[in-house]
Amino acid sequence: MAVLTAAAPLEAQPDTDEGLPSLAAYTEGMEANPGYFPFYWDGRGGRLLLEIDRWDEPFLYLTSLATGVGSNALGLDRGNIQTAHVARFERVGPKVMFVLDNPRFRAETDPTETLERSVEESFLTSTVGGFTVVAEEDGRALVDATSFFLRDVVGVAARLQAANQGTYRLIADRSALYLPRTRAFPENTEVEASLTFESERPGGEIQRHAPDGRAMTLRQHHSLVMLPDDGYETRRFDPRIGVFGIGYYDFGKPFDDDYQTMLARRHRLVKADLSAEMSEPVEPVIYYLDPAVPEPYRTAFKVGGEWWNRVFEAAGFLDAFRVEDMPPDMDPMDARYHVIQWVHRTEAGSSIGPSFIDPRTGEIIKAAVRMDSYRSLANYNTFAGAAGVDGDWYAGAPPGVDGEEFVMMRRRQHSAHEIGHTLGLAHNFIAISDGHASVMDYPAPVVELRDGRLDLSGAYRAGPGAYDTLAIRYAYASPPPGQDEDAFLSQLLLEAQERGWRFITNPDAGADNSHPDATWWVNGNDVLDELERVGEVRRFMIDSFDERAIEPGEPMHKLRERFAPVYFHHRATYEAAIKSIGGMEYRYGVRGDPEPVTELVSADRVRRAMELLSDALSPEQLAIPEEVLRILAPRSFGWIGGGPSWSNRAGPAFDQIGAAATVASEIVGGILAPSRAARVVAFHARDPTLPSLEEVMAKLVDDAWARPVDGAGGALVRSVQDVIVDELLALAASAAATTESRAAAEWGLRRVQARAATVASFDPLGDARTASSSAHSTRLVGDIERYFQRPWSTDQGSEAPAGSGWARDRPVGP
Template identity: 25%
Template sequence: MPQSRPISPLTLLAAACVAFLCSCATPEAEIRPDIKVLAETPAEPASAAATPASGASAVAARASATRPAAAPSGPPLPPFATVTQGSRRVDGMLTLWQKDDKVWLELKPEDFNKPMFFSPKVSQGLGEGGLFGGSMLSAYGAWGAPRIVEFRKIHNLVQLVALNETFRARAGTPQAHAVDADYSTSLIGSTPVASQPDGASHGVLIEANNLFLVDTLGMAIHLQQMFRQGYGFDQRNSYFDSVRGSADEVMFDVTAHYFTQSIANSFPNAPAGAPQPTIPSFIPDARSLFLGLHYSLARLPEKPMATRPADPRVGFFTTTVADFTDDQVRSPRERFINHWRLEKKDPAAEMSEPVRPITYWLDRSIPLKYRDAITRGILEWNKAFEKIGFRNAIVVKVQPEDAAFDTLDVGATSVRWAVNAEPIYDAIGPTHVDPRSGEILDAGISIESVASRNLRADRVQVLERASASGLASLLQAPASELAPAAEASAAPKPFGLDAQACLAGDFESEQADYGLDVLEARGDIDPDSPQADAFVQAYLTNVTMHEVGHTLGLRHNFRASRMNTDKDLSDPGFTQTHPLSGSVMDYPPINLPRPGEPVVKPFDNTLGPYDYWAIEYAYKPMPAGTTPAQEKAELLKIAARNTEPGLDYGTDEDNYLGVDPAALQGDLGADPVAYAQKRFAIARDLFTRQESRTLRPDEDYAVLRRSVRYALRDAVRASGVLLRQLGGVATLRDFPGSGRDPMQPVPAAQQRAALDTLVDGVLAPDSFRISPALQRRLAPDFLERGDVSAGGDPVSTDYPVESVMLDFQRQLLFALMSDGLAQRLEDSAPKLDRPAQALAPSEVYARITRALWSDADNFGAGGKGDIPARRRELQRDHVNRLAVVLLRTPGGVRVDLRSTLRAEAASLLPRIQAAQRRPGLSEASRLHLADCAETLRAALNAPMERAGF
């Protein structure tokens, strides 16, 4: 490095002016007032090996290395030994020094501009709001995502910078310069250099407090959004619980305090649906709360793992990068699957143990009685790895009580036990991934104790009266296809979770509760028997298998549940020897027999054919010397097997973005109509059995209430399966040459069968009837109802069965008469070989009218009987829907829809008028019919408003 020339007074004056102007322009002091820049000294040169090859981080790194040092000012930095005097040394990937409440990081010259893996986790949560102890923060949390970071030394300031690994180009190409110029890195934190370089190591000290005893993850923002309160980070009352190190990692365990001076109350006269301030439910004083945060800085693999391309026919989580090296390709985006680095010890052997197995640690928090069931769920995946030549690819170890490590440490893939007061997932399996290659570096499964703690207990998360948005989810229909009340909640999402977060455990837990109720009511199982315990153990094994699949990289597969016929699923012998679904990555309901049929296996305890196939695609070793072209051909050959039975794949997007009738949650069996009819029969049978159920003296009536609630929810979910058949188009992921068309409409006969089952099973006057005697016994759990602080239900004393059923019927009616469904029917019809035979919207409307107004036909023919209150409500909704379409400005709906509904209204009006003349009607029914007739008459005679005139 050339010697510095003497600096002239004029140069110093110019530099001072520039520095003053820059300090006025920079927002750094406003953004991070805790950052202070001390006297600047020349930066230590970084090693050549640590210099980034390409990417957005390269420009900043080079600028850092070449920026000239400013003239020294202020007092000199203290010697290294002076700062560390009396401190405890912690050896690890980076050396740490701790003295009382201060922690310093020792950074040697080679530690600067060296990529590291930054992994944040929540070690202590709130029991609600998505902040649960033991949670791995993932890419779903905007601030808490794992990242590749590096330390940069800029004069006497050290920055911890998150690198931008999404955009890249091959080093040394002109495109790499363009990438560097176009994409920015992000600052995680910064701190001044705290010492002179050490004489032996040449390392300098930086204060870790300024990096990790600040609101690094933006939790204050999350708390503000979640509760609408003014929470802020309180540094004075935050502290390090521990700092630890290992050869490949340093760990900081922080207790972070968040505080607000005052608590906001709800706003009076706020618009419906507007977010309102709330307070955390499970802390002693809502103004103050602590969060435990676990930060890890870990060594990255020296050589990134070879990537494996994503294929849409096999479902894996993916890492996406934009590589601009080749501007001839259609898109710069490259997607490769996330998976573990698994290599054979003996590459030439047909069967070999891996160099490094995937090790799952059972956290010491897991109750002893459940560890075997969870272990079985983990090790079941070894069967898939054995098929591709790995012996003991997965191993299970138990964390000792006196272990010096935490299962939150990077590389300690774990299964933990949670006791959240407000569970929203029951089980979840996130991963942390190397963004350079898709290599899974860490994973953590969390199982909520409600999964087994008390499957007999009433789940307060199940609303007494399902909201419209909740019914939209159960009916598997967009909110736009339901009644106007079906609006998405304005509440923020729990931290670290989004629409695609895994909720399998939550669904399966409800299904396990329901299954126990059904089997107990039939006398097939005693809730206090060993059989009931085996039932819970089987459930835990099933949930574990699903979450382990996620930690191996697999996504959901919602088409897998269609693999078996209803006959096979009803056969005890078949279910004991075969998987119930094509994959454990589905959300199938509990397998229950029809009333009077023998008990069958309720949960899957073995992998399905899809699971074996997916593991083969992701983990099959390629022979030594395999060229990239040969590997690509082999992977395409594996993926092309997707047309084989049991290998169908459809995931979250197919469920909530498409009209696929098979990529659904909560269905089971190849025939959706038979499935729904079975679930309706099970629910009705349960109601009948509960009529005469004798409760033990130590029980209360809440057990009956829970059974009724679960049965009705199950019926709603089965109705959603049928609803998706109407106008449904299966979206197969085949490539050309498979012999199948990728877009396949549901046969017209199956659509009509689904419609008939919906109308006759749900919209009929006597559907899901619950006797007055049973309704009088549906009392709440009075202790839970009153104990709001413990998660009880503060509002529901009565369980209004008629209102619940009306909500169910109303939402289904609106879905059947929605513009969206009409469009689906008309869009799918041309795809049929015989479009004229397609189910048309007019047929749907006529079928609904016949079902809802059969009372009017009976009245016109001299029939007897009044119109029940619930029936009147549904008839009124039907008339209102007809009127709304007729009064809508032309252009708002398709032409055929408007004309069809006008004809429907014109034919219905005289039937209602005839029914009005029948003697013997109640006053309420007579007024109801008169009002319906007037609504239709006014709508039919209303002048048409034309847009543009």
Template identity: 30%
Template sequence: MIKKILVLGSLAVLGVGCKSPQPVAQESSKSEKKKSDLKKYSEVITSEAKTDEGLFTTHFVDDKLYFEIPVDLFEKDMLLVSRIAGVPSGFGGGYVNAGSKVNEQVVRWVKRNGNIDMKVISFENQSDEDSPIYKSVQANNFFPILFSSKIETWSEDSTSVVIDASALFEDEVEAINGISSGLRKRYKVKKLDKSRSYIESANAYPENIEIKHVMTYEAETPPERDQAGTISMLLNQSMILLPDDKMQPRLADYRVGWFTIDKYDYDSDELKADDYEIIRRWKLVPKDIEAYKRGELVEPVEPIVYYLDPATPEKWRPYFKQGIEDWNVAFEEAGFKNAIIAKDPPSKEEDPEFSPEDVRYSVVRYVASTTRNAVGPSVSDPRTGEIIESDIIWYHNHLRSYRNRFMIEAGAQNPNARTLNTPEAEIGEMMRMVIAHEVGHALGLPHNMKASSAYPTDSLRSAEFTQKYGLTPSIMDYARVNYVAQPGDEGVRYIRMMGPYDLYAINWGYRYLPEADSPQEEKATLDKWILEKAGDPVYEFGSGYGGADPQSQRESLGDDQVKASEYGIANLKKVVPNLVDWTSKDGFAYDELDEVYRELSYMWRGYLSHVVTNVGGVYETRKTSDQEGVVYEPVPAKIQKEAVEFLNDEAFSTPKWMLNQDILGRVEAPEAIDRIQSIQTGALEDLLEKDRLKRMITNEEVNPESAYSPVDMMADVRKGIFSELYNSRQTDAYRRNLQRSYVDIAAAYLKELDERENDEVLKSDIMALMRGEMEQLKADINRRKNRTNHQLTRFHWNDLLARIDSAILNEV
């Protein structure tokens, strides 16, 4: 096997050779001379220095931060991870939180005469050192210098150099900056205010250095107006030594979901650079390889260990630990026992050096924050994909999200959900599964939004089925609460759990293959495992991105989205009349009612969206060229037509069940009504979105006998939305609003022709489709507009005619 050599640093560094002793002796002489010109160590690192020893030693002297870097760490690969540790309220619209990663890059400290440079190193492009193309790859991937500082002094034994690192954290260095270019524009950031930017702390650990620093920016429109025109944020920079003993990478396969790292091999025999991906995973090696080969369960040499944050409330700790160790059943599928362990935080007596900042410890952090979220980030070696460390973050107010969702989606069926004080058993089980989901991310698994479509929708009403198989084959799906179950479905499971896909994916990514000496030698075995499961939807993967596959959607349940949404809305209709009773507390206002009612409307929007995706939808089944069948297949016309019928009934008709006067009399009624109108219009805009229409037009061209044509779809939607016109009835305010939206959406395609001369829509059949719809609707209104005695309805029809005429007259 030819060993691949990752491209090294600058040409200047590579040009330093060791072929004869003469140049080395001269360089040594020069270095000694320079050392004598420097200050003494005690003059730079004074007795007042605050020192912390670790990977390398940090010193605070007055306001300066010095790094004392051992010579043997020069040219060593280190991972520099930049995170936000503290942000002002509302920063990034609330979507940028403490713990958010800013950047992750490999750096090397390199000596250059009297300076120490920090270079950014890339391992994306590679070539064999003996390959003719090696020098070209090398020259075309020249590594930038992120930071440079002159040598202040040497240690007394000359084994390390001291540099002033203050500027790296006090100046504005774009590669570790906490404010993106988009947020700079949004908040009109002018510049960094160095007088209010400073280093807060520097801590050294055996394998990493942690620096916290405050950055203050002048801004015209900061997220909080009371900040006197500034944005201050706390950043955390982690510098982690990467292992010399590199893990063997595993090649990714898009049929099994994994977080990946891109690679390009310029020695490929293909007529191009061979681009491929490797998966991100922890390094698990059996203690007893021979026993492992015999099929026995074997402990790993180094298990994955998660510590709980000392701030974690005692009553939630058992659920967090269960959520972590739930993954052991999956690792047993891969041949390991006790592969992942959850531990309480050690006391000072047990481990005086314990710190969540220490890269040797992975921690489930419990954050006192109003953020309603949980995340499962990890830090990985870009050379091999090895996950080095992970901190799961649980934000306290995420409890609120699950309390509300449980009430909204299970309140009709489950008495335990009918309270703001969700019983501990239920909320604890939800927390357990959230932690398990986030640990799944930290193990390398992305969301698998396709998993839920593997189960028949009606099976989710079965106690026997759900207690055995859960709500979906993968905990990595978004399927939080069983909204399909109906009142009277006794004994069903309401909370998601780990499933067969999770066991399959962990085995595929983590099973140790001792006979394979390279990633390429593993591929035949990995492919075999995939083909053994091919055709079984339980083991399929879909990311949920792209929006075209109705079987791969977040929060969707079951294989029939129309039926599942019917069940879900039926439950919402039972919940709404009870919300006042379930959310009211004596002596308090109706804030909780307003919050839950608002979130219920968003659930309704989600159920509608699940159905819309079927129209013009395309099923994706990931395959490679050696497998039979196609990858993409249009949703059958019958299902698409049923989806439109559902939308006419549940999205485009006036939702009187949502207009509950007991609720609207206690919350902000106009806002609630506007929200309902917005959801209806949003569903219609989504249905008439250009990419969806283009897919339908293409499908009709390819499959004229079986396709649901866009003309038929538009006619079905028009007859549903304008049913009052075709049945000579008056319209209510909600329907008039929706009918205006229909005309405005269709007319917008025509009105903007003069601005879209080169647009793909202009050249597609969408323009003819919309023009035909406008002309048909105009003719129908003219024939029928006076068949009602309701004056406002007749005014409304005339208004629509004026809108249609305006759109047609403004065509180019």
């Protein structure tokens, strides 16, 4: 393939300046490290001298963070890798330049030298290092590369500044090469540096994570790696299957094509016996598991990894994928090894499965999976909140699994998921509604209610799914003898459509999106049936919840943490149900597919979703029993951080009205999101049997105002009414809303005024003991009146307490 790099006009003629010493003379007494790029360590001067004899010859340049900050918010983890580059050394007289090529722009189809040159000259290269030759001999030059390797190649200072963590600068005096991880091998040279950054005004995140926030020391890693040989075969990318791609422009293509070009990402996995239906690979893919990962996680991660070996069998490979123990002396950042690292942070966050990809071909060079240790605490919160801690189950009978098995079920799937990314697979957020067809979805635990007790035994899947096999076959299987690869891949994709396997990925699973089945952390084949089902399970869990959710002797405030996943058990499912309103299912289709690319959600389903969501706003569903409220204690003395933060306007007391308002604002705010409102209007115009936006609003308003605002559930009803008014006001004043949406919102506000006026007599001299509902209705009517007199600006939106993530399997603060 033509990568526009090598057409350097000048022959790289080493300058034989007699003034320069020979390499041998210059490096006498230094420690020599022969390898791909040999280097010499000058222990006296603290210098790394790099020997260069490969001029204008491209190699891969990989950079990473060897050590981290430990802050979830900053994402500067140990093992964090950057994008792979194609680089080369250029020499002009005494100068040597370290240049990054630009393989995003190519002339690949019908290349000519002049076309290639035109593309090359139309775009940039990046010269990231410059050196002066200090010694030379037979075309080999020696340069002092110390400062090149002591630069902030990961861009930590810029990232801290962007995150408002202060202005840090690199301090040369406190930075040095890290020799234990600086080594040369026949096909790669690895260099690591310990860098110290200084700031007089360190940000809070750094202060929280460093012994002295003014000085921040971490290690960054550089790998200079021989390009993989030409034996790798690229595979075409297809939007209909969740195999990641790399994109570039090919300016050699004709006008009736598209310059933008994609190739699938995958490992180099080739059958040893190409004619055999099943064959071992020439080289298996081996991932090395961090020796730091303790049991029982260790076994869970290996089992999750082993699932892929089974999937590769379905793609025709025997023993193609293994997870092995990392030898203690292996450098996890060494470009030759795929690794799974154990990463710690001060709170739960994402595990992640990135890889270095050859930007020319899409070949996966090095996988660097990071599994976070904190996640399991969040998973255990879910278990303990639902079932109670070991042996003392709320419902009197064990929930089918114990806490450890529950958490490890999740971690097996979790390691399979992150490894899956590094095999080239994207998320498939629709897979669960297709019968748990993929581990590349975000799974919520399946909590079932059977004969009056909870059953958690089927909480997470116990192996890979059908879609995983399909995706791996797409990326790795070779066509049967005689069949063309293109036809083989197209047939696979048609087969998937015939079986009803679908694929939707980021960002199409977001809360404002239109595809109900494409939602994170949701179970079931029908999101509306599922909302009914989880509503019953949730009510059971809320009513059963008591102090047995924590161990004897643990601080009682921990119950708030355990109660969060219980109260928000239905969170993802109502989010999915909301997507039915203004709902449109869709696919990443291509012409010729049998399945339609878009399909509106039917009127029956939209109205059923509205009914179920309205029920979720009833005081019966929002209420928390007094027995539970009484034990949700304020934070204990001496406790630091961690756990989800509930909205707490009534602090130090637990704010049950605020908790209800969070649910209400997510539901009502979700329904009245500007893009959803615009879709409801647009879809009603296409199909008048679908509800109009006014019908959607009338349903919200009429149901909420039909409920008694006095008595036991009155405060919760009033809170929901507040949220509805806030969200209507927000939509009416939203710059993102269409005029039709704003008109409907104002219509909804007028309807509220009319409804509120009938609920209570506005008598300021009435009985103070029962005045709450009157006060509430008076205020609402007044707020709306003020809106009509003087339109509010968009930033005067909902006052409902914010929150996100409680129903997901990591606790997230506001």
